Amino acid sequence: MIKRLRDIIKRVSQHLRLNTRLINYYWQRTRRNKLAVSGLAFIIFLVALAIIGPFFTLDPTEANFEEKNIPPIGFVTEQSIYSIETDEFTTKEVPGTWKHPLGTDSKGRDMMAMIVSGARVSLQVGLIATGIAIILGTIIGVLSAYLGGWVDNALMRFTDIMMTFPFFLLLVLIIFIFGPSLAFIVLAIGLTGWTGTARLIRSESLSLRTREFVVAAKALGASDNRVIFRHLIPNVISLIIVIATLSIPGVILAEAALSFIGLGDPTVSSWGIILEAGQHSLNTAWWVAVEPGIMLFLTVLAFNFLGDGLRDAFDPKSNI
Amino acid sequence: MDNEILKVKNLKTYFFTRHGIVKAVDGVDFDLRHGECLCLVGESGCGKTVTALSILRLFDSPPGKIVDGQISYDGLNLTTCSSEQLRQIRGKDIAIVFQEAQSALNPVLTIGDQIIEQIKLHLPVDYARARDRAKTLLGEMGIPSAESVMSYYPHQLSGGMKQRVLIAMGLSCDPQILIADEPTTAVDVTIKAQILDIFLELKTSRQMSIIFITHDLAVVAEIGDRAVVMYGGKDVETAPVSEIIGNPKHPYTSGLIECLPDISKSTGKLASIPGTTPNPIKIPPGCAFHPRCPKAMEICSQQEPPETTISKEHKVNCHLYT
Numbered sequence: 001m002i003k004r005l006r007d008i009i010k011r012v013s014q015h016l017r018l019n020t021r022l023i024n025y026y027w028q029r030t031r032r033n034k035l036a037v038s039g040l041a042f043i044i045f046l047v048a049l050a051i052i053g054p055f056f057t058l059d060p061t062e063a064n065f066e067e068k069n070i071p072p073i074g075f076v077t078e079q080s081i082y083s084i085e086t087d088e089f090t091t092k093e094v095p096g097t098w099k100h101p102l103g104t105d106s107k108g109r110d111m112m113a114m115i116v117s118g119a120r121v122s123l124q125v126g127l128i129a130t131g132i133a134i135i136l137g138t139i140i141g142v143l144s145a146y147l148g149g150w151v152d153n154a155l156m157r158f159t160d161i162m163m164t165f166p167f168f169l170l171l172v173l174i175i176f177i178f179g180p181s182l183a184f185i186v187l188a189i190g191l192t193g194w195t196g197t198a199r200l201i202r203s204e205s206l207s208l209r210t211r212e213f214v215v216a217a218k219a220l221g222a223s224d225n226r227v228i229f230r231h232l233i234p235n236v237i238s239l240i241i242v243i244a245t246l247s248i249p250g251v252i253l254a255e256a257a258l259s260f261i262g263l264g265d266p267t268v269s270s271w272g273i274i275l276e277a278g279q280h281s282l283n284t285a286w287w288v289a290v291e292p293g294i295m296l297f298l299t300v301l302a303f304n305f306l307g308d309g310l311r312d313a314f315d316p317k318s319n320i
Numbered sequence: 321m322d323n324e325i326l327k328v329k330n331l332k333t334y335f336f337t338r339h340g341i342v343k344a345v346d347g348v349d350f351d352l353r354h355g356e357c358l359c360l361v362g363e364s365g366c367g368k369t370v371t372a373l374s375i376l377r378l379f380d381s382p383p384g385k386i387v388d389g390q391i392s393y394d395g396l397n398l399t400t401c402s403s404e405q406l407r408q409i410r411g412k413d414i415a416i417v418f419q420e421a422q423s424a425l426n427p428v429l430t431i432g433d434q435i436i437e438q439i440k441l442h443l444p445v446d447y448a449r450a451r452d453r454a455k456t457l458l459g460e461m462g463i464p465s466a467e468s469v470m471s472y473y474p475h476q477l478s479g480g481m482k483q484r485v486l487i488a489m490g491l492s493c494d495p496q497i498l499i500a501d502e503p504t505t506a507v508d509v510t511i512k513a514q515i516l517d518i519f520l521e522l523k524t525s526r527q528m529s530i531i532f533i534t535h536d537l538a539v540v541a542e543i544g545d546r547a548v549v550m551y552g553g554k555d556v557e558t559a560p561v562s563e564i565i566g567n568p569k570h571p572y573t574s575g576l577i578e579c580l581p582d583i584s585k586s587t588g589k590l591a592s593i594p595g596t597t598p599n600p601i602k603i604p605p606g607c608a609f610h611p612r613c614p615k616a617m618e619i620c621s622q623q624e625p626p627e628t629t630i631s632k633e634h635k636v637n638c639h640l641y642t
Contacts, residue, residue: 010447149382212423219378219418220438220489221411230437234428 029313036309039302046299050123053116060117060269064108069285071096072103072111077285105274105288106281114269115291121270122299125186125255126248132190133251134244137197142232144198145205146224156202163195171254175263182265185258189251197243204236238314245307249300256296271296325529326352326375326414326497331389331399333367333374336382340601344370346553347389349627352497355527357519359540359561361576362550365597368533371550372499375531376410377403393497412442415490419502421482425474431458432470435489442493457488461518480511487518498522499531504539516543537580541565546633549573552598552608559634569636571613607639615640 030036054060071077073096080089096103102111144155174188208214209232217231252271258264259272266273271292278289328350335342345367352358360368373379375391375398391398393414398406418424426434435454439445445453451470458466461484474482483503490498500519504512520543522528534540540547544561549570557570568574575593595612598604604611610620619639628641 212418212420213426215378216416216418216424216486216489217426219376219410219416221407221409221441223407226437226441230429231426235426237428 026310026313030309033305033309033312035305036313039305039309042298042302043306046119046123046302049116050120054113054120057113057116058110060109060113062109064104066108067100067104068106068108069281070094070100070104070108071285072287072291073098073101075103075287079284102291103285103287105277106285111274111287111291114274115271115295118269118271118274118292119295121182121268122252122255122272122296125182125189125270126252126303129186129189129193129251129255130244130248132187133193133247134197134240136190137194137243138201138233138236138240140194141198141201142205142228142236145202145209146228146232148209152202155198159195159198162192165192167192168254168257171258172261172263175258180258180263180265182268182270185255185263185265189254193247193251193254197240197247200239200243201236204239205232208232208235242307242311242314245303245310249303252296252303253300323354324351325354325393326531327390327392328371328375329390329392331371331374331391332387333370333379333384334387335379335384342600343553343603344384344600345374346603348548348550348553348555350548350555350558352529352531353546354529355523356545357523357530357532357543359544359547360531360533360550361535361537361540361547361564363535363597365600366550367553367600368535368550369501372416372501372531372533374399375499376414376416377406378416411438411490411495412493413495414497414499415493415495416499416501417483417486417490417503419505421479421486421506422474424486425482427474429473430470431472431474431477431485435470435485435492438489439492454488454492457492458485461485461488462514463488480507480514483507483511483515484518487515491522495528497529497531499533501533502535503532504534504536512539519543537565537576549576552603553600554608554637556609556638557634557636559630559636563631563634567634569630569634569641570609570638571615571640572609575612575614607637 030040069077069079071094076093076095078091079094080091082089100110100112102115104110105114140155140159144152170192171188175185178184178188214227214231217227222230255264255270256272256275259270260276260279262276264270264273264276274292275289275296278285278287278292282289328348331345331348332343333345335344348367348371350358360371362368370379370384374386377386377398386399389399393409396405396409398409425431429437432451432454435457436447436450439450439453440447443450455466455470458469463469463481463484469477469481469485474485477485483506487503503519504515507515516539519530519532523530523543532539532543540561546558546560547564548555549557549564549572551572557564557568557573559569564573565577568577572593578591579593581590593612598608598611604621606619606621606623607613607625610616613620617639623639625637625639626642627635627637629635630641
């Protein structure tokens with residue numbers, strides 16, 4: 001067992017050492033695309049924010065009605081305050097404070113803390129759901145292409161059926177039935193989002209399957225399992241990376257959209273949930289809706305730029 | 321005879337396509353003896369490669385199917401044994417080396433990984449020993465600095481190097497039989513000579529039994545012990561190589577030999593056999609070669625020629641000798 005583990009570690013480290021050349025090559029190609037690099041930079045920033053951010057911010061769940069609806073730094077709003085003694089509304093100018101750089105919401109919670117913990121949630125949703133969808137799609141696509149015949153037919157017709165379902169309606173239905181917990185939302189997005197991946201992987205594997213090295217592997221005694229996992233899947237990895245990068249923003253948006261129509265998990269503060277809460281107070285505190293909106297916008301844009309850049313870098317036919 | 325290691329009897333592999341039944345191999349008989357190099361010779365499309373693939377059942381099925389015949393190896397009929405049994409034989413007992421070295425190697429795995437994987441598949445050795453063995457094999461194939469080649473990807477090697485890697489892979493588990501499908505076709509002349517040397521070396525030092533598929537009679541003359549000439553999915557002449565070259569009986573064989581350019585004569589035009597290989601969907605009745613045969617008789621288009629024995633080792637299927 002230990003020997004086996006050592007084998008694997010040895011191989012992986014050897015691969016990493018050898019592959020620095022290749023990784024370097026792709027990095028050189030990606031680097032020429034300024035948008036992709038800025039996308040990558042933003043994603044790295046976001047990941048860092050999600051991982052270490054919560055240790056430095058205030059508690060995102062702590063409500064404080066004394067400090068509600070404080071605007072972000074540099075903005076001033078007018079708040080009407082009702083006084084019981086005089087039975088009158090008085091208006092008061094409230095400036096942004098450094099204690100709450102991004103302001104507070106209608107319950108006095110710190111927006112900065114909420115945005116940061118929202119980043120964590122949104123990234124989790126994006127990565128896990130995409131992971132599920134990609135794994136499912138890859139397995140279904142490769143099996144379909146490799147086995148062919150009736151298996152291919154059955155799997156692809158099933159994919160067709162999945163594709164004809166209105167994706168969002170299906171999500172709403174699943175969440176309506178099982179309840180709005182984040183785990184179910186992630187699972188539901190993952191289990192419905194694999195169809196496009198399956199199609200792409202299948203078409204790529206179809207052409208790989210007839211390549212001579214697959215026949216050669218079989219000629220040397222490789223089992224079907226081995227052919228699929230050692231020869232087919234490694235050859236579609238670059239495609240998988242691109243699909244994954246490009247589908248993460250879709251997933252994040254899907255979660256936000258679900259939250260926005262009130263089907264999000266109310267126990268976590270994802271960007272969608274904050275946005276949904278903010279829309280009711282657009283008149284008094286516009287920043288509560290705008291801030292998570294901007295973050296969503298930037299995140300989606302960053303992933304899309306990076307995905308496009310990677311696609312160009314991995315495509316040997318493109319001259320960049 | 322006792323030292324026959326592989327026997328192919330009346331092998332028929334058909335492909336059932338939309339356009340009709342392609343009789344790629346239609347009744348081939350030959351046997352491979354221990355330690356010899358048997359050449360399968362013939363033009364493109366005569367069924368050489370499909371014969372080789374049939375031995376290990378490597379063609380796509382469907383549409384391909386072995387409809388008749390026997391391939392006996394080690395008391396086992398390879399046409400009917402289970403696919404699991406066959407998988408055990410592939411690579412370990414019978415290995416195959418393909419023609420296109422470029423496409424027969426996986427582009428995303430290093431050379432070392434591909435050979436090591438192959439060794440570990442059949443032999444109970446750990447990674448380190450498999451790696452040593454792979455390195456030794458590459459060295460034996462005449463690859464300089466095998467250690468660094470192990471970490472290369474296929475695209476970093478030249479065609480000849482890749483062909484050697486493929487042969488090394490084929491040899492990695494010490495197979496009894498090595499099937500080489502035109503291993504010299506895609507490489508240039510000097511590499512071709514080196515590769516042939518490797519095969520000669522294998523034959524003499526390892527006593528390996530080799531089935532060598534080629535369309536090049538010069539290659540046959542160099543490394544073959546016996547040759548099977550194929551035409552239209554059938555074997556038309558089987559004889560020791562010296563007989564095939566020096567005393568061909570079948571008009572097709574003599575035609576092939578006349579096609580070889582002779583440096584001592586300076587007749588302007590090169591000889592060729594008129595016509596092309598038959599469409600495997602519509603193989604002519606009788607002897608498949610009769611439309612192109614200079615010595616065709618009436619019976620040739622009506623009746624399939626039976627196997628005729630010229631001498632103990634020399635058999636031919638032609639009406640001229642019945």
